[in-house]
Amino acid sequence: MEIKVYIEVAGDKIRQASLESLSAGIYLKKRCRGRVVAIVPGPVPEQVLEEITHFEIDEVLWIKNSELTPYLVEPHRDAVLSILGKEDCLILPATKRGNELAPRIAARFSVPMASNVFEFDVENGALVYLKRLYGGKVIGRFRLNAKPLIVTVAPRAFPVPEKAESSCPVVERSVEIPRNSLRVRHRGVEVTTSEGIDLYEADVIFAGGRGMAGPEGFKLLKELADIVNSRSEKKAAVGASRAAVDAGWIDHSHQIGQTGKVVSPEVYFAFGISGALQHIVGMRNSKFIVAVNRDPEAPIFKYADLGIVEDLFKMVPLLKEELGKVIK
Amino acid sequence: MNDGFYYTCGKSRNLRGLEGKVKVLVFIKRVPDTGIPLKIKAGRTDIDRDASLAYVTNPFDEYAVEEAIRLKEKIGNVETVAVSLGDEKSEDVLRNALALGIDRAVLLKCGNPEKIDSFVTARILADFARKEGFDLILTGREAVDRCDQQVPSFVAEFLGIPQATFVVGLEVNPPSIVARRETDEGMETLELTMPALVSCEKGLNEPRLPTLRGIMAARSKAIEEIAVECGLFGSELIELLPPPERKPGKILDMPLSESVRELVRILKEKRIF
Numbered sequence: 363m364e365i366k367v368y369i370e371v372a373g374d375k376i377r378q379a380s381l382e383s384l385s386a387g388i389y390l391k392k393r394c395r396g397r398v399v400a401i402v403p404g405p406v407p408e409q410v411l412e413e414i415t416h417f418e419i420d421e422v423l424w425i426k427n428s429e430l431t432p433y434l435v436e437p438h439r440d441a442v443l444s445i446l447g448k449e450d451c452l453i454l455p456a457t458k459r460g461n462e463l464a465p466r467i468a469a470r471f472s473v474p475m476a477s478n479v480f481e482f483d484v485e486n487g488a489l490v491y492l493k494r495l496y497g498g499k500v501i502g503r504f505r506l507n508a509k510p511l512i513v514t515v516a517p518r519a520f521p522v523p524e525k526a527e528s529s530c531p532v533v534e535r536s537v538e539i540p541r542n543s544l545r546v547r548h549r550g551v552e553v554t555t556s557e558g559i560d561l562y563e564a565d566v567i568f569a570g571g572r573g574m575a576g577p578e579g580f581k582l583l584k585e586l587a588d589i590v591n592s593r594s595e596k597k598a599a600v601g602a603s604r605a606a607v608d609a610g611w612i613d614h615s616h617q618i619g620q621t622g623k624v625v626s627p628e629v630y631f632a633f634g635i636s637g638a639l640q641h642i643v644g645m646r647n648s649k650f651i652v653a654v655n656r657d658p659e660a661p662i663f664k665y666a667d668l669g670i671v672e673d674l675f676k677m678v679p680l681l682k683e684e685l686g687k688v689i690k
Numbered sequence: 691m692n693d694g695f696y697y698t699c700g701k702s703r704n705l706r707g708l709e710g711k712v713k714v715l716v717f718i719k720r721v722p723d724t725g726i727p728l729k730i731k732a733g734r735t736d737i738d739r740d741a742s743l744a745y746v747t748n749p750f751d752e753y754a755v756e757e758a759i760r761l762k763e764k765i766g767n768v769e770t771v772a773v774s775l776g777d778e779k780s781e782d783v784l785r786n787a788l789a790l791g792i793d794r795a796v797l798l799k800c801g802n803p804e805k806i807d808s809f810v811t812a813r814i815l816a817d818f819a820r821k822e823g824f825d826l827i828l829t830g831r832e833a834v835d836r837c838d839q840q841v842p843s844f845v846a847e848f849l850g851i852p853q854a855t856f857v858v859g860l861e862v863n864p865p866s867i868v869a870r871r872e873t874d875e876g877m878e879t880l881e882l883t884m885p886a887l888v889s890c891e892k893g894l895n896e897p898r899l900p901t902l903r904g905i906m907a908a909r910s911k912a913i914e915e916i917a918v919e920c921g922l923f924g925s926e927l928i929e930l931l932p933p934p935e936r937k938p939g940k941i942l943d944m945p946l947s948e949s950v951r952e953l954v955r956i957l958k959e960k961r962i963f
Contacts, residue, residue: 372875434880435843435853457874461839462855465812468840469847474809474924477838490928496835499728500737501931546852547881549868554876566962594963614858614893615872620724620834621749621892629962640724646933650960652953658941668956669941670949680950688954689963 363396363484366423366446368454368463369414371406373553376413378522378563379455385520386482386513387453388418394484396451399423403441404430415529422532429539432551433459436543439466444537448509451489456514457562468512475512476504480519489513497620497643517562518626554615559591559599561618566590567627569601569618569645570611573634573655573674577611582678583633586685593689601625601645603635619644633674637662654678711769712864712884715822716758717815717829717841718751718772718787720780724834734929736804747783750830753890756897758828759791761862769793771822775814776803781913788908789900795913796822800920807924808836812844814918819849825864827887831856842889852882858893 367387370377387398398419402411405428414422425441442463446452452467454460456478468475476482482491489506491513561567568583583600590598601623602616618625619641630648634655635641642665645651653666654674663669670677722728722737723746729738737743747755755772762768772787774780775798784795798814800806806814819827827846832839839855846853858877859870865884870877872891900908942949957963 370874377874432878435855439847458856458872459874462843462853465808465840465843466847468809469812469844474807475840476925477808477840492931493837494933495837495930496722496728496737497724497837498933500730501933503928503931504925505928506925545883546854549879549881551873551878552876560874590963596962614891615876617892628960629957638725639727646936650957650962651936651939663939663941665936665939667936667939668953669939670946670953671941672946672949676946677950680947681953684950684954685963688958 363394364447364450365390365396365398366450366452367398367400367419368442368452368460369400369402370455370457370459371402371404371410374407374410376410377455377457378560379457379460379515379517381522382518382520383453383455383515384417384419385523386515388523389520390451390453390482390484397421401425401442401445403438404428404433411532415532416525417523418526419530421530424532424534426534426536427539429544432548434544434546434548435463435466436546437539438463439470440539440543441537442467443470445535446510451484451511451513454512454514456516460514464512464514468508471508471510473508473510473512474506475508476506477514478516479513480516482513484511494624497640498624498646499639499643559587559597561599561601561616561623561625563597564599564625565596565628566598566631567601567618567625567629567645567648568598568631568633569603569635570606570633571603571635571641572605572609574606574611575634579634579675580606580612582682586678586682589682589685589689596628603638603641632662632666633678635662636660637665711767712761712765712826713824714758714761714768714770714826714828715819715824716751716754716770716772716787716792717827717845718755718774718783719748719830719833720745720774720776720783721748721833721835722746724749730930730932734931735927737930745779745782747786748830748833750832750834750890750892752830752897753892753894754828754830755787755790755792756895757860757890759898760895762791762793765862765864771796773798773815773818775800775806775811775918777801784913785908786900788911788913789904790898791904795911797913797915798918799915800918802920804835805927806920808838808840809844810920810924812841812848814920815841816845816848818916819845825884826862826867829887829889831889831891842887846887849885849887851885851887853887853889854880854882855889856891857888858891860888860894
């Protein structure tokens, strides 16, 4: 089986979610004998291609077409279709891009597919997988019989793969992109991730809720994240509950919960968050949850591993000081 | 490659200057209220749908309904049609859409809608759209029960039309659509031409509440019903499982400065820092 993994490159970095997808591909290869091919769409820096060759994969297939940058869904669909066969398995990260692109590919083959999968296996040619339903309140185990098998993999469900000692070959291709595929035009692109770590990639999330009482409180959380980012190997990001976003204190891209993002960091700090179910489903996959809230009855304490009943505005400065001492 | 779906969307339109009404289809779904905890039914092939389970319009579809109504308020010559794939209970969400100001409502009626996966749903919706004809399809970015994010892209590809997903800002001057959308890196603005599909993200608008007058008027409006065949080819559900149990946590019962130190000590022990 050819296991093709779609690689997303942002600037000169491979998106962490794509590296995690490579791990998923390597995991699948070990179970069902096949080749893992990393598909790199569009012009990318030399060192990015070089980097991808140093994982336990069989080939990097670089589709060089310049029409593939900047990303649009239809040209990328065409690029993948030109190299995808019915006997293949296609793995993409469950990013906004991966989730929008994958069904357009599956539609061309007229097959169903699996999205946001966090565990899977191949049994008798079918994909058996787990995914979260109802925001994560329930887990579903499904069987997918389709050719090709198309899957998007949930962020942080798989680790970033280990580097290999050897490197694999790079195969360069140019493919036909029909003019009609270029019918959508870009009017402007804003990159904001330079302002902070992607919530899906964060090891540590400092999240604030209604208790933050305004946008200034989120500056405090940003300071906590900055300490972690500047002084340790871990990545930290700032999150928010729906209440804080709806109040206009912070942008929706920081929202965690059923109508925001579902995250799985190592540690999740919930500051001034009451613990409504819609929020809980977004963060309960965290390895360790710390809750700080003035209200001892707040439902959040039922889900936290560790709780501190205190005014967060008293607690956060002390936490900042203590982290400053401990993280060097 | 499958060519069967590759024809244009229904009635032909002069796309250089649309004459006649701009037709907007809004795909909506009836889903369990997100605020309510769920139990798995015995047999593990469905959740317990007893009387205590409340249903709502899929939150992301509410942005689509609101946007369709605003488009009509702004442009004028627009016909809005809310469409839902479901059983007779889905009439609730359709009637709610009528009460908010949508012109027509269509129920694509099937048995056991909870068993139908995204691929099959998209085929049925696309078949309807193709027969009905349209200029713009609006729908939510995902349904909060299945959480697939597949239907918008599947529908757009089945219909052979361009798309903009995760849209938080929309400007429509037929046939041009300018969509501001969330990306994995931040934001971008795309320009596309009708016929097209847009999936709506939170932040696109503030959905209105129905007025009493709207609710009363909707009562007497007919909901068109079309029976559809839902073959169950798609992903097959094997079983439902509860989420992993978490061990109960503890509340630190010590003075603040001590609890902060204890917290950081525990995190260090866990090799977080």
